[in-house]
Amino acid sequence: MLEKAKLSEEFPGYRGEALQLLKRAKAEIGDIIRIVKDGESYEGILIPRSEYGDDKHIVVKLKTGYNTGVRITPTTQIEKVGVGAKPTFVPPTLPEQKPTLPKVAIISTGGTIASRVDYRTGGVRPALSASDLYSVVPELSEVANIDAEILFSLFSEDITAKHWSEMAKTIASHIENGAAGVVVAHGTDTLGYTAAALSFALQDLPVPVIIVASQRSADRPSSDAATNLIGAVNAATYAPFAEVAVAIHETTSDKNIVIHRGTKTRKCHTSRRDTFKSVNTTSLAKTTNGKIIMLTKDYYKRDASRKLSLKPSFDEKAALIKFYPGLNPEVIDWHVDKGCKGIILEGTGLGHVGAYCFSAIRRAVEKNVLVAMTSQCIWGRLGMTVYDHGRDLLAMGVIPLEDMLTETAFVKLMWVLGQTKDMEEAKKLLTKNVANEISPRTEYEEAQGETE
């Protein structure tokens, strides 16, 4: 059973006025309270606050599952309307493992999918031990023989290149140990960056590596955690491809899980369950009723006998600069002077920046910094020979990155700089299609009816 906190720790993060009000209402963390303020009423579970909390807000978890901070005023009233659930921990009855099923590894790095909300505190804790998994999603035991490992418990915005290296090495060791596929549970925020990183770090894959996430934690009625996880494990176990991919809701309905290529997807909505989209390409596959449907014929085939080539080095001496009107070009100089070896410019349209940035860019190139261009449009391909500014930038030595996503381009730049110290070789590798990060020119654009 969860231990009740001591008196002095009863209201973590609360002080001053807010604390007084809570004590007066005899509310405890975990209780259901109603806050009435200026004629409006907020009802939810009282949850703890972060260490930086002021003394003016009370945070409750609303019925929708979201937390909200209510600012108290002199007339604010608080009423305790229910006693907090004090769940008794019952170890889940584990379904029987079926040793004849293929072995699949689930590596947890953190994020909403790898968490369960503690009803008492509203806090989030990692929950991807094998027993947790089976208790949440017992169906998994019918799909594969799961080997679960908690590698990190990180919000994905805290994940950097060193974590990508660790993930790649861990995945490689599971594959070497005979996994039929690997699932990586990850927060959605920077999942696109990680998916690209693993696509470059894990080459000649024999089996699929499926990154999975959810937008709503498992305690919420609309959670996408279980369906996404089942889809991911299903794909890792049985899909015919051997690539790094992302499994997530295809639409807002629970019916299909779509599988995006790791280098071609990004998070496109802050909260929707179908937040990830394939950009400038079709998706790789989808699962519907447990069946895997390939959406392209052009994929790297599963072959358990293939020898994985692990290339987990990333060089963090790289920067991503989004261009905007009035960008101070000295920021480019600053990065160069700090020892940056490569810069991705997220330019406008077909691959442009203002002419006031040209001399800083020319200086960067002269100092042997790789400067490459992507577009903040997100969709479409660069066309740097169409207008003067594009041609000027090409002539300076700026490298156009075709239809590559900015996030993928930045990750690839770090990876390329981790593979070679020779700048000419790095430049070649940056523009070479390594993991489907560049779509063939004909295929997708023509399907969009926008060629002439």
Add this chain to the structure above:
Amino acid sequence: MLEKAKLSEEFPGYRGEALQLLKRAKAEIGDIIRIVKDGESYEGILIPRSEYGDDKHIVVKLKTGYNTGVRITPTTQIEKVGVGAKPTFVPPTLPEQKPTLPKVAIISTGGTIASRVDYRTGGVRPALSASDLYSVVPELSEVANIDAEILFSLFSEDITAKHWSEMAKTIASHIENGAAGVVVAHGTDTLGYTAAALSFALQDLPVPVIIVASQRSADRPSSDAATNLIGAVNAATYAPFAEVAVAIHETTSDKNIVIHRGTKTRKCHTSRRDTFKSVNTTSLAKTTNGKIIMLTKDYYKRDASRKLSLKPSFDEKAALIKFYPGLNPEVIDWHVDKGCKGIILEGTGLGHVGAYCFSAIRRAVEKNVLVAMTSQCIWGRLGMTVYDHGRDLLAMGVIPLEDMLTETAFVKLMWVLGQTKDMEEAKKLLTKNVANEISPRTEYEEAQGETE
């Protein structure tokens, strides 16, 4: 007739090997040439190169209308297959102006829509004088009595805050002189930023201000210039709203022109004609067969008697920083130390950045810099009370900007800093809905079926 260039200027931008090859083929700028190289053949109009040109590329305008640079190799062969068109200039016969029609101003700032490609040189020149306009789009004379002005001839990526001020003042003077509406011709690249800037700078508008652009210049078979311009002039003259908006193709077909709110639209494709999308809201209106259909009931109504409030000041001491894994937080310090008064952080997901940036952000806030958050997801609304990192950032004083586009947020920050030196007032103004830059919480999200 266009003068033939002197011998020494006959091949602008060409030198070395490339120049030799062209001279040997007896080709002139404007001629149609065929380049054969490695079994492939490129045919198009020989066009001049920029001053930074190397001696290894020859640039031709292909039949598709796009320019391409062909790298020459020792075996490359060039053949002249046609003599360049040497067009004789015939002044267009202007259609009769109809003084009874409403007066509309067209202000040109540059961009593809305001240009015509010179077939002889492949170069682009501004073409939005009244006579050019009528010669290209004679239908306009049936819609309004046009007063055309060339304000700038700029690639839009060269446009900065001082140009926004000039545009706002010029628009205001046309409105004061009785224009029934104003059209601004602009390049697509940074059109979203300019549309936001004019939305803030022109308040209490009596008539519509329609920004118009095209993705294909008027010389191309698929050009969207004429239809977009007719749609824009139509809306400026007759639309019932008085807001800053953007007129552009709704789909890749020529049928409808969609009108997006100036603060809620961004360029989402490098080359498609329907590149602009309304983000987190429905579009304002569309025109179909010359008819204007409002897509919302909630708009600011046209009222010619209303007094425009011109607020054209922008303070450029502001920065936009896109967060990415491994962002060096010292770049935040650098901006602060450079005297930056405000920073937009384009964070991940619901409004996050890595914890390794927290101390730099705290320092910025302590030094009285406005630090505000948007999401690189683009779609959706921030939710900074959901996870610890969001709450931490709020507690530090980071300002969440709801569902505002990053580009709009950055422009608004510069505008706010141009309106007041009082940082508390600036903070209030930044989060206040000034020009529909923040969508009401209920309306759009619920329509998407993603609330519970």
